[in-house]
Amino acid sequence: xxxxxxxxxxxxxxxxxAKVIATEIKSRGFETIFIGSTHGQDREWFxxxxxxxxxxxxxxxxxxxxxxLAKFSSLFNILNLSKECxxxxxxxxxxAVFSVGGYSASPACFACVFTKTPLFIHEQNAFIGRLNRLFxxxxxxxxxxxxxxxxxxxxxxxFFQSARNRTSLKKVLFLGGSQGAKFINDLALDLALNLTKKxxxxxxxCGKADFERVAKFYADNSIKADVFAFSKELDIKMNMxxxxxxxxxxxxxxxxxxxxxxxxxxxxxxxANDHQFYNARFLANSxxxxxxxxxxxxxxxIDEILSYDIATTSKNLSKILSPNAAKTIVDDMxxxxxxxxxxxxx
Numbered sequence: 001x002x003x004x005x006x007x008x009x010x011x012x013x014x015x016x017x018a019k020v021i022a023t024e025i026k027s028r029g030f031e032t033i034f035i036g037s038t039h040g041q042d043r044e045w046f047x048x049x050x051x052x053x054x055x056x057x058x059x060x061x062x063x064x065x066x067x068x069l070a071k072f073s074s075l076f077n078i079l080n081l082s083k084e085c086x087x088x089x090x091x092x093x094x095x096a097v098f099s100v101g102g103y104s105a106s107p108a109c110f111a112c113v114f115t116k117t118p119l120f121i122h123e124q125n126a127f128i129g130r131l132n133r134l135f136x137x138x139x140x141x142x143x144x145x146x147x148x149x150x151x152x153x154x155x156x157x158x159f160f161q162s163a164r165n166r167t168s169l170k171k172v173l174f175l176g177g178s179q180g181a182k183f184i185n186d187l188a189l190d191l192a193l194n195l196t197k198k199x200x201x202x203x204x205x206c207g208k209a210d211f212e213r214v215a216k217f218y219a220d221n222s223i224k225a226d227v228f229a230f231s232k233e234l235d236i237k238m239n240m241x242x243x244x245x246x247x248x249x250x251x252x253x254x255x256x257x258x259x260x261x262x263x264x265x266x267x268x269x270x271x272a273n274d275h276q277f278y279n280a281r282f283l284a285n286s287x288x289x290x291x292x293x294x295x296x297x298x299x300x301x302i303d304e305i306l307s308y309d310i311a312t313t314s315k316n317l318s319k320i321l322s323p324n325a326a327k328t329i330v331d332d333m334x335x336x337x338x339x340x341x342x343x344x345x346x
Contacts, residue, residue: 003031003053005089005097008105010040013251017100017122020154022051024326025098028334028341033092035085037104056088060107078106085111096120096140096337101132109135120333124153124250126278140336143329145254146282151332152325153250159258160323162239166262166314171201172305173241173261181247183294184266185210187301188245189217194302196223203241205231235259242310248280248291257283257321262313264290264304266297288317 006022009015022032034052036042037060046055058081085108088094096118099105109131112119120141123132128144136142145153172195176184185206195202202225206214211229218225231237238244238259246252248265256263265284267276283289290304322328331341 002095003033003092005033005035005092005094005108006052006100007035007097007108008100008102009036009042009045010102010104011249012041012045013124013249014100014102014104015041015045016156016251017124017154019045019051020156020326021098021100021122021330024154024330026051028330030095031092033088033094035088035104035108040102040104042104054092058084058104058107060103079110081107082110082114086115089115089117096333098122098333099132099135100124101129103131106131109138113138118337120336122154122329125273125275126282127273127275129272129275141333143332146278151329152322153254153257154326154329155251155254155258155321155323156235157323158235159238159255162235163258163260163318164239165260165318166242166310169200169242169306169308169310171203171241171243173203173205173237173244173246175205175244175246175252176207181207181268182210184245184247185214187266187297189214191302191305192218192223192225193221195305198306202226203228203237205229205234205237243305243308245305248276250275250279253279253283254321257288257317258323260314260317262289262308262310262317264292264308266292266294269294283320286320288313288320 004025006018009018026032031053034046034055036057038057043057046052060078060081094117097108097112098120099109100122118140119138121132121135121139123144126146143151145151174184174188188204192202204225204227206227208229215227218227238261241261244256244261244263246263246265248267265280267280280289280291284291334341
């Protein structure tokens with residue numbers, strides 16, 4: 001059976017794309033092989049997963065944030081690991097590699113260049129990451145939701161299935177990402193009493209590290225909030241909300257779009273290349289979201305929440321994203337490989 005490698009990860013955003021793309025590839029009769037890292041969340045997501053016929057977790061790590069000898073050491077390690085990837089390609093007769101980015105993808109991407117294996121890249125952010133910029137000239141297909149040719153972001157179908165049009169503000173969802181975000185948490189607690197006085201309910205993902213403090217605040221103030229550290233049913237949490245206040249990592253941003261849930265984005269100010277700001281600005285420029293820097297948040301922020309045109313925004317969000325994005329990307333990939341998009345593995 002023909003096999004295709006899906007590589008990359010480190011964070012939930014990258015891995016969510018890996019899961020959606022691998023599912024689409026596997027549905028066409030191809031074996032999928034995952035190559036990730038022992039660092040980050042790769043193992044947590046895919047070790048033992050029946051989505052992949054084989055998973056490899058290599059001792060790879062980032063190069064960008066290192067200095068001096070540490071940078072050269074990390075790069076040398078990646079080049080050595082690329083040889084291991086080349087052997088994986090040979091063992092499994094790999095026909096192509098699909099990279100979702102992140103340092104986890106580095107060894108397999110280098111191996112593609114060395115072995116001339118077709119490489120396809122998904123860029124999840126509005127600002128192209130350094131790894132993807134490096135390998136874009138060597139890729140056979142490059143997929144972005146922010147530039148031409150534009151490909152819709154591949155979001156899991158459950159976010160579309162639980163989507164609904166919002167008409168009024170009854171519940172606010174605060175999202176700080178899977179690890180939580182102290183700034184978002186503090187903002188939620190600052191707003192909680194005002195929101196409660198206006199009969200607006202609160203749902204709050206606060207991360208494991210801050211769960212005890214956040215839950216205690218709501219309990220001490222007799223506020224019946226839905227507080228959770230992390231949820232594998234985020235689509236349901238989104239469905240029950242009418243407005244989201246969130247960081248603007250790419251996967252979260254597009255999942256909110258798929259769910260037709262209006263959002264106020266507060267980008268993480270230390271994200272590489274300020275990519276979270278550019279992600280959110282892409283929507284804000286089309287009046288599909290509000291965006292604020294952390295230092296722009298003031299006591300008047302409650303007015304931004306209450307004045308949000310939720311009904312119009314929710315309705316218009318349904319026009320920006322297709323539920324068939326993964327199919328469209330894999331179709332393009334197969335066409336470039338010379339495969340029929342309607343047939344099983346060759």
